[in-house]
Amino acid sequence: MPSIYLVRHGITPANKENRFAGRTGEELDFEGIEQVRQVGARLRDKKIGAVYCGPAKRTLQSAEIIGSRLNIPVTVLPELDEIYIPHWDSLTKDEIRQQYGAQYSTWLSAPQNFKLPGCETLAQVQMRAVEAVNHLFAASRQQDVLIVSHLIVLRCLVLYFKGFALNDFRSIKIDNGYILQVSEGDMGGMSVRCL
Numbered sequence: 001m002p003s004i005y006l007v008r009h010g011i012t013p014a015n016k017e018n019r020f021a022g023r024t025g026e027e028l029d030f031e032g033i034e035q036v037r038q039v040g041a042r043l044r045d046k047k048i049g050a051v052y053c054g055p056a057k058r059t060l061q062s063a064e065i066i067g068s069r070l071n072i073p074v075t076v077l078p079e080l081d082e083i084y085i086p087h088w089d090s091l092t093k094d095e096i097r098q099q100y101g102a103q104y105s106t107w108l109s110a111p112q113n114f115k116l117p118g119c120e121t122l123a124q125v126q127m128r129a130v131e132a133v134n135h136l137f138a139a140s141r142q143q144d145v146l147i148v149s150h151l152i153v154l155r156c157l158v159l160y161f162k163g164f165a166l167n168d169f170r171s172i173k174i175d176n177g178y179i180l181q182v183s184e185g186d187m188g189g190m191s192v193r194c195l
Helices: 013-017 030-042 057-070 093-099 101-109 122-139 151-162 166-171
Strands: 004-008 048-053 074-076 144-149 179-184 190-194
Touching (some): 004 151, 030 057, 048 057, 048 122, 057 074, 093 101, 122 151, 122 166, 144 151, 151 166, 151 190
Parallel strands (some): 004 144
Antiparallel strands (some): 179 190
């Protein structure tokens, strides 16, 4: 069975400023571009046959840089987009705390219970991302696949493949430019390991 490689997009100014980039047009900075160039170099010897990413500019930039290193075109999948919490977009974490204290408190302490009208929940993010990734697994025809996405999306995928509940969301650490490999485990089920 093929592997799926999960990569978090390269670092952006919002990451450095502790901002919630959300679905803004946030781009990679110089360090982020260099990070994903290194990811491409590290993945050169893998049998990756397809590269997918969400539509946000920072994931598309990251995927295109990696894809160019691997000589593979990039396909955009909306299911891999960042969580939708539009009123938080571009705000710093301190600004969110000041303006939306009760919401943010729930997001930090019990993100699996975070639910607001017009916004996505973690369960909804996980459902759309898992459905897309399982479809890619089924269609990959023995070629490995690379997915470039966001911290929240990747955490939801890792929790699913490890068989953990969404209340373990904060236990998953994935830095910018981080590479994870999802493959069939020795004893059945799925294995998730860091590269």
